[in-house]
Amino acid sequence: MxxxxxxxxxxxxxxxxxxxxxxxxxxxxxxxxxxxxxxxxxxxxxxxxxxxxxxxxxxxxxxxxxxxxxxxxxxxxxxxxxxxxxxxxxxxxxxxxxxxxxxxxxxxxxxxxxxxxxxxxxxxxxxxxxRFGEYQHFFTVCLNAKSQGESRFFQIAEFIEYHKMQGATFFQVYLQNITDYDRLLIEDYSRTGDIEYIKFENSQNLESALKNDCYFRNKGFSKWTIFLDLDEKIEVKQDERVVDYLRKIDGVQFTSLDFKIHQYPKMETHPIVYSNLTVNENTTIFQESNRRLEEVEDYSEHLLVQSDQMIISLKSQAFPEVKRQKVSENVAVIRKYIKTKRNSELLTILGKFSTNIEKELPKKITKRIKYVYDIVDVECFKKEITYLRHGGMNVPCYVEMVKNQTALIGTSKK
Missing domain, CATH: 2.60.40 (Immunoglobulin-like)
Structure with a gap:
């Protein structure tokens, strides 16, 4: 009442x-x-x-x-x-x-x-x-960006840009043990309104708690949402985007969609810091991601949820009103990237992602990363003008330059 x-x-x-x-x-x-x-x-x-x-x-x-x-x-x-x-x-x-x-x-x-x-x-x-009123989004993604202290800026950019191309319009990013270097990228995505981030200092495994928070965070906020780890991507077959598939089934009374897992080998190394040599339009994980490992029989625990029909976490209790629809692997799957020592010759060669993604995704990743990390240094004399104008002080590089020039003049007089 x-x-x-x-x-x-x-x-x-x-x-x-x-x-x-x-x-x-x-x-x-x-x-x-x-x-x-x-x-x-x-x-x-x-x-x-x-x-x-x-x-x-x-x-x-x-x-x-x-x-x-x-x-x-x-x-x-x-x-x-x-x-x-x-x-x-x-x-x-x-x-x-x-x-x-x-x-x-x-x-x-x-x-x-x-x-x-x-x-x-x-x-x-x-x-x-x-969390009431009109939906603000149709399809959102929650990202579990847990880190062990290593830099993962490249994977974060790739994950977000890929799912933006799939039609996701907002991301909730759960951060644990993120590096300061990665935080620069996260804060830039926040600045442009692409994401909100929720920070955790706790290093314990909180996945079930974060997934539960994701469902409630999107109830009344987004029509559809999915919780994924950084090494996972949702893919719809036949060159179709996720958002297009969801619009086709919109109105069907499913609480959630369950997807088969397809495993792919993960690149052993990623760029730790940005340089135009380590990050460019040719350095995307998709170069090595089209050879699949054996099929996993189980469906993923990460469900694509119709948020308003999800009042509690599906993993917690079973309710008769909860309707889970299994999706054929010929329609859509979740790609999961894992480390493997298996001989690459034994891997099954599969089709690539859609031509548009293969072509455009590397450009989008590079553009975002370059904007954040490719900082062009300003000439020293321009810094000096700004320092004098606003602070009445000398910039250190200018002081050092004058010092060296004075020493050079003194040496030449001798």
């Missing part, structure tokens, strides 16, 4: 609008969640680090890093724009893993999850992001 407040807000300095002017008393799966037994009656959930929070018409979904905590009782705590607690806490249970469904509260701009209603309990608030 929803109550709309028509009164003037009494919360000073904070504005009420359709995004935060709603009070609800129930959440999805209320009866099912109520019936869940606590895994350990005398134990509290010790780790409730929040990732994000998204508000829909009747509830707020809070995504967590915590796993294996289904059934633990927690409390939703609400805060206004100045982080003052508003409204009554809402008792909830973690369900499914990584998720808490909370009721909505008038004036709530931020939310936290706690083990009690004690106002002195230290909590971590996250901003509530609205």
């Amino acid at each position: 929803i109550k709309q407040s028509g009164e003037v807000a009494e919360i000073l300095e904070c504005v009420l609008n359709e995004r935060n002017n709603v009070h609800t008393i129930s959440t999805p799966f209320a009866e099912l969640i109520k019936s869940l037994k606590r895994p350990h009656p005398n134990k509290r959930c010790s780790h409730t680090k929040l990732i994000s929070a998204f508000s829909y018409e009747e509830y707020v979904a809070v995504t967590l890093e915590v796993s294996d905590s289904t059934g633990f009782i927690v409390y939703c705590r609400y805060y206004d724009c100045l982080f003052r607690e508003v409204g009554e806490p809402f008792a909830a249970k973690i369900f499914p893993d990584h998720t808490v469904f909370c009721a909505r509260r008038i004036g709530a701009d931020y939310i936290a999850i706690s083990n009690s209603t004690n106002k002195n309990e230290l909590v971590h608030q996250v901003k509530i992001q609205a």
